[in-house]
Amino acid sequence: MKFRVRKALIDDVDGIAHIHVSSWAYAYNGLMPKSFIDNYTFEKRQKLWSNIIKRDLAVVLVAEGDEGLSGFLCFGQPNTFKDTDVYDLSSIYIDPDKMGVGIGQLLYDKCEGMLRTLNAQKVMLRTLDSNERALNFYRKQGFAPTGESYNEQADDVVLNDIELAKVL
Template sequence: MSLKIRQAVVEDAKVISNIHALSWKSAYKELVPQRYLDDLKNDFWVEAFENWIRSDDLKAKIIYENEKPIGCAIYGKSRDEKLLNWGEIVSIYLLPDYFHKGYGQKLLDNVLIDMKELGYKNIYLWVLEENDKARLFYEKNGFKCNDDKYYFEVMQKQLVNVRYVNSLKSLGNKNPVKRGT
């Protein structure tokens, strides 16, 4: 088995959007209205990802198993005006067949190293409050919920994101995934 993580380019936006949509349809069952998930198009985020990558506002990585793209991460400079010097992990998603196999950990480790090299000392991310699996994953990786909440609606269902924060100072010389692998 061959495993590779690489920086995404604008031309990868369709692949990244597809991974997001398929992951949402599986991971957010019973959390997000089913009709929304059923109607979610695989190319829903293409334009947003193209713009983010092209403008360098955010960066993206794709993880491959045997040359097949199986997951991705979006990250970069904070989009929150209250945390301007912070880094933000916008998303980490995998194709459903690759959940719970360690790929998310490899992708997160690679992104954390990159964010530290980019000069971020502190980072944050948002997690659906009801998404216990994701919350546990980030807590096992040193993230702490700071009780900030972001409320939004999907098809008239109110959802809540909670903010998780972490310091990259604790990373030290950790190098779990080598560059370009």
């Protein structure tokens, strides 16, 4: 199966929203309360990604194959790092039916290439500390924990996100 990576278009919003919701449910099943997972609806994600793409708030890349979109990645300069050479990798989600075939790697390779072209010096991200699939992927890319962590309340459960960074 062959995939190409390109910048997202407004016509991709429905596909991105579908992947976001299905991948979120797959990745966090058993790691978060079901009610918290169920709050990630197609309509909410559709509105979010439409706004990001229309207003060019971040770079959104999609992986596209013969069957349509199979994954996406989003990165940009967060407000806390404005006018610096630090970028934030805010999202990478793959269609659960297409996981394990290298789509995440294709997306990340394109992202890192773009960051190097922008003279970025560092890329940061946050991920759930119990999401072993994500942690393994990021470690393979050269990310390491910064020591920072952030707690979020999800119903009666406290979720712990850890911050990872990679010097480019």
